Amino acid sequence: MYLCTRPTSVLGLPLYIKNMCSSNSYQHYGALRSQPTIAVLGFVFTAVSLRRWRSSPHLPYPPGPKISWFGAGSLPKVAPWLTYCQPMLILNSARVTRDLLETQGSIFSSRAHFVMETEMMGWERGITGMPYEKRLQEHRTMLNKYMSPENAMQHHSLETLEARKLVRDLSKKTYFDNVGAKVHRIVTSVMMQIAYGHEILDETDRFATLAAKAVERVGAITLHGLYLVNFIPILKYIPSWLPGAQFKRDAKVWNREVKAMIDEPFERVKKLNEGSALSCVVTQELERPPSQDLEDKLSEPHEAMVKNVAGICYSGKFTFKLFATLEGWQAHL
Numbered sequence: 419m420y421l422c423t424r425p426t427s428v429l430g431l432p433l434y435i436k437n438m439c440s441s442n443s444y445q446h447y448g449a450l451r452s453q454p455t456i457a458v459l460g461f462v463f464t465a466v467s468l469r470r471w472r473s474s475p476h477l478p479y480p481p482g483p484k485i486s487w488f489g490a491g492s493l494p495k496v497a498p499w500l501t502y503c504q505p506m507l508i509l510n511s512a513r514v515t516r517d518l519l520e521t522q523g524s525i526f527s528s529r530a531h532f533v534m535e536t537e538m539m540g541w542e543r544g545i546t547g548m549p550y551e552k553r554l555q556e557h558r559t560m561l562n563k564y565m566s567p568e569n570a571m572q573h574h575s576l577e578t579l580e581a582r583k584l585v586r587d588l589s590k591k592t593y594f595d596n597v598g599a600k601v602h603r604i605v606t607s608v609m610m611q612i613a614y615g616h617e618i619l620d621e622t623d624r625f626a627t628l629a630a631k632a633v634e635r636v637g638a639i640t641l642h643g644l645y646l647v648n649f650i651p652i653l654k655y656i657p658s659w660l661p662g663a664q665f666k667r668d669a670k671v672w673n674r675e676v677k678a679m680i681d682e683p684f685e686r687v688k689k690l691n692e693g694s695a696l697s698c699v700v701t702q703e704l705e706r707p708p709s710q711d712l713e714d715k716l717s718e719p720h721e722a723m724v725k726n727v728a729g730i731c732y733s734g735k736f737t738f739k740l741f742a743t744l745e746g747w748q749a750h751l
Contacts, residue, residue: 524550527550528549528551529548529549529550531549532648533647533651533654534639534645534647534665534669535547535636535639535648537654538647538669539635539636539639539669539672539673539676540673540676540677541636541676543676543680543725543726544730544733545557545558545561545726545727546730551717552717553717553718556717556723557723557726557730560703560723560724560727561727561730561731564612564731565731573608576612580604581604583604584600584601584604587600588600599621602621603618603620603621606618606626606629606732607619609731609732610625610626610732611696612698612699612731612732613698613699613729613731613732614683614684614686614687614728614732615690615696615697615698615700615701616686616687625679625682625683625732628675628678628679629732629733631675632672632676632733633733635672635675636672645665646665647665653665679729679733680725680726680729680733681725684700684728684729687700688700688704698728699724699727699728699731700724703720704721704724707720708720
């Protein structure tokens with residue numbers, strides 16, 4: 419049985435639809451309807467593409483380095499931080515500046531997130547690797563109790579004592595053989611005594627070596643931007659045994675170095691605190707733990723926060739020393 423309907427096709431021809439018990443004629447009907455649609459879509463796509471091609475300028479690109487496959491190796495070797503036509507936003511109003519940077523500072527004050535340094539190497543425990551949120555504010559509050567301009571005066575006697583030692587040693591003729599290393603040792607000793615009550619006697623000290631090694635790693639990575647995982651974060655999930663995943667194997671080793679730098683001196687002071695440990699950031703915080711109600715409100719346990727703050731006290735000194743002596747950072751600054 420056939421049913422004659424009104425012309426419904428694009429061509430205006432009558433369509434004959436067979437009873438639903440037969441599917442061949444129904445498939446033919448569907449194909450007949452789809453052909454004009456495909457033709458119209460193809461025409462529209464061709465017309466839009468042709469219009470965009472004609473309207474686009476055909477001027478040559480400005481001179482620059484040749485781009486290899488996938489853009490790899492196209493970074494300049496000299497002054498890579500200089501960019502071509504980088505947009506800038508200038509705040510020329512005190513009211514707008516205060517509104518953006520203070521009132522709404524939580525929106526604009528967070529630092530850039532680097533997967534390799536923070537997540538894989540373990541520097542998320544440092545203040546410089548934390549996003550601008552409650553956890554960062556808690557760490558800064560604890561750090562300011564010892565390192566703010568007002569509270570830093572409590573360390574004046576220690577700094578004076580170490581400065582006199584340095585002047586006495588500089589009066590010796592043989593001391594000028596390696597002045598930089600000697601000054602570095604004095605500054606390191608001051609920060610270690612403030613954080614852990616531990617005096618650095620020479621450059622071979624275990625804790626000083628740990629901090630220097632960990633900071634040197636992250637400094638070199640930050641300067642050169644070596645790892646693709648910072649630009650494609652999903653790469654952190656690939657297995658470490660795959661070819662090309664050397665960065666994961668490196669990060670595993672360097673993560674242990676950062677962990678040792680933060681944990682080892684803290685655990686040493688914690689054990690000594692049961693006996694005769696010198697007064698320092700760690701001992702003062704452990705002797706005055708927060709109440710249970712306040713502990714429950716913290717973003718992480720109080721002891722973990724003390725570890726991180728003490729680690730930043732002396733690793734931050736290494737960061738400044740490293741960036742002040744690296745040739746690349748001197749040119750960058």
